[in-house]
Amino acid sequence: MQSFKNRIAEALAPHSGLPAEKLAAALETPPDATMGDLAFPCFALAKTLRKAPQAIAAELASHARGLDFVEEVTVAGAYLNFRLAAKAVATEVLPRVRREGARYGSRPARGERIVVDYSSPNIAKPFSIGHLRSTMVGHALVEHLKHLGWDPIGINHLGDWGTQFGMVMAGFKLWGDRPLDKVDVRYLLDVYVRFNKESKGDKPMEELAREWFRKLEAGDAEARQLWDIFREVSLEEARRIYARLGVEFQHYTGESFYNDRLSDTIARLRKAGLLVESQGAQVVDLEAHKLPPCLIQKSDGATLYATRDLSAAIYRMESYRPARILYVVGAPQKMHFQQLFLVLEKLEPAWSGRFVHVDFGHYRLAEGKMATRTGNVVFMEDVLDRGVEMARKIMEAAERGGDLEAGQDAVVAEQVALGAIIFGDLSNDRVKDVVFDWEKALDFKGDTGPYIQYTRARIASILRKAAAPVPETADWSQLASPEEKAAMMLLLKFPQVVEAAAAANKPSFTANYLLELARAFGRFYNLHPVLKSEPAVRDARLCLCDAVGTVLELGLKLLGIPVPERM
């Protein structure tokens, strides 16, 4: 795409009074392919050239007609529209996708790291659907960054410290009726929920929880033992889910990891003259930024969330030397990160601008807010299991007559369920809240992950039936239909979509692009036979199928969605 844009821009530049780079950037896609494939709006030139934009368009048209890859230049009002020759588009994109394969749209290694802090569940509670967004947005960003030449470091900043552990410990001591080796995370949840219910408004009980947490921080042997076990059983479930989701982390350095660095962090803040005492607590004043102070140390001497996050940020900056740290954490913590980043920048001005809060809206339930405390929560594992069940039913109903390989049903059902769940999550703009709906989360028709997987599987099927390898090249002039060209134009667009998704930290760009591409392919193959066409056409179409299949597969992988060969 860029090469077409550049060549058009160079042809127009001498007559427009603008440098070619600016012109290339201004080229856009017309709303309807019947108008053309690229458009140049002339409004911006009206001032400098002191002419009506329509007149400018008409004049520029004559200078653009000599380009061999442009089939037609039309003037539509102030727009200059270019219809690209389908053959030129095919020649540009199909060999390239063929050659580059899974590297299509990638960038060479930059030798620079980016830390991505994502998923980071509070453990001692089961993994809920609420953790899905951070997990999958973070994972997709890691994959995007990798594709674009960065060296991402995925860190799971487990919430494995804090008062919620105090509550579970206190509750367990009060009512625990299971031996420690029989404890699992659902059992811990019951304890946690009961403790929350009974301690509400009950000062002595609240104090009991704080007391247990204090013991833990002080290194009390019993507290430590309980914490170890509770942490491990929680992590067990999380690992099971990550394995199913196909998510891996370089590091599982949770909050507890930073315990022995907290005093250093506080000393460092003090040395930098940032700490002041306020109402008995140690804080960094942020009045100048119109923010409440950042609490570093409570009046009883205990540390806080911010202290651990500061320690973590310092540790990461100094041990990984990343260009950036991305925090994929929900929007409700926006202010916390504003405070955190300001404190870090005061501490080390050179770090300024290197911290990014990739915030996202939360899952809500139709019945109201999701909260583990009240038990009003949807568990991730239940969503996955029900998804698999539904995928199975659809597979049975489809009676695809032995197309699936024996014994693959379970694998494919899992892959398709993941396709539905992950895509459903990633296709929405992350900043928006989403109301969790079973039917929507497990939808397999229309704008869904399974639709894209299905399109990809159909392509794989065509290529299998071709019974011979996809030809290296073909007569590209055979790909002349609007449907074929539309698909190729989308293929051409893929690299810039991935770039935009990474730049905005929005995998939803890639997700929505894949829908477009799958739909474009659907139109093509419903109208134009591949295998039954005469050889020259058949070869060219096979190449197109192959290229679309490659890009769909690549895109799904960037989103962390499995790619079944058959379904």
Add this chain to the structure above:
RNA sequence: GCGCCCGUAGCUCAAAGGAUAGAGCAUCGGUCUUCGGAACCGAGGAUCCGGGUUCGAUUCCUGGCGGGCGCACCA
């Protein structure tokens, strides 16, 4: 009360400041002698309300209204 985010079709969502605001679900109708119907085609149906900036605003600014979230010893 103050601050941040979000208001697009009946529902769930798209839309790099650009042309006639796109999809899916649902509804109605068609493809049905298929390279796999989890598909394809068609129909109806929408930018919360006022100002402003701009040649041009769903997009940027501003004032309302509605919803969500957050406002120091939780994370």
